[in-house]
Amino acid sequence: MGYNSIYPANAIEAHRAFIARRRALRPAEEYQTPTADEWDQFLGHFEKRKLSIGICGRSFGTPCIHEHACVRCSLLRPDPSQRDRLVEIRDNLVARITEAGQEGWLGEIEGLQVSLAGAENKLAQLDAEVSRRHEVVQLGMPTLGMTPR
Numbered sequence: 001m002g003y004n005s006i007y008p009a010n011a012i013e014a015h016r017a018f019i020a021r022r023r024a025l026r027p028a029e030e031y032q033t034p035t036a037d038e039w040d041q042f043l044g045h046f047e048k049r050k051l052s053i054g055i056c057g058r059s060f061g062t063p064c065i066h067e068h069a070c071v072r073c074s075l076l077r078p079d080p081s082q083r084d085r086l087v088e089i090r091d092n093l094v095a096r097i098t099e100a101g102q103e104g105w106l107g108e109i110e111g112l113q114v115s116l117a118g119a120e121n122k123l124a125q126l127d128a129e130v131s132r133r134h135e136v137v138q139l140g141m142p143t144l145g146m147t148p149r
Contacts, residue, residue, distance in 0.1 A: 053086050053122070054078040072118035078126050086126070090119040 023031065034042065042060060049056040057075040058064065066073045071089060078086060093116040100108045 051076065053082045053089070069115065069118075071115055071122060076122065078122045080126055080129065083123070083126050086119060086122055090116065090123065093119060 045060050049058070051070055053070070053076070055077045056064070056070065056073070057077055064073075070076045071086075093112055097109055097112045097116065100106075100112060
């Protein structure tokens with residue numbers, strides 16, 4: 001791709017040829033048209049990815065490895081419009097950690113701290129995205145003409 005980046009048509013054709021070669025090596029049964037049930041299952045997966053604080057980025061057909069503790073999951077893409085909800089979740093986790101400490105629920109504190117770190121990470125992701133959108137990049141002024149050697 002690096003060599004062909006100057007000629008994107010060549011890169012695209014090379015990729016299409018690669019895909020055709022790969023498909024020729026695979027059994028034809030793998031390339032059947034999906035049934036209505038299979039298609040509904042596929043679309044349903046993406047409906048289930050919508051969450052109160054964002055969208056889950058896990059692959060189709062894979063289970064949630066975090067048992068739906070989404071604030072801990074690196075695959076959660078937080079929605080900027082849900083920042084206030086995420087702050088509320090974080091504040092609630094802080095209060096729960098304090099309560100668990102007062103009650104001596106040491107086993108619960110550890111799990112809550114993992115969730116708190118996840119919530120703070122998601123807030124940091126949102127803040128970084130906002131700052132990137134408002135960041136001005138100076139491209140400099142192009143020089144015209146030839147420079148002597």
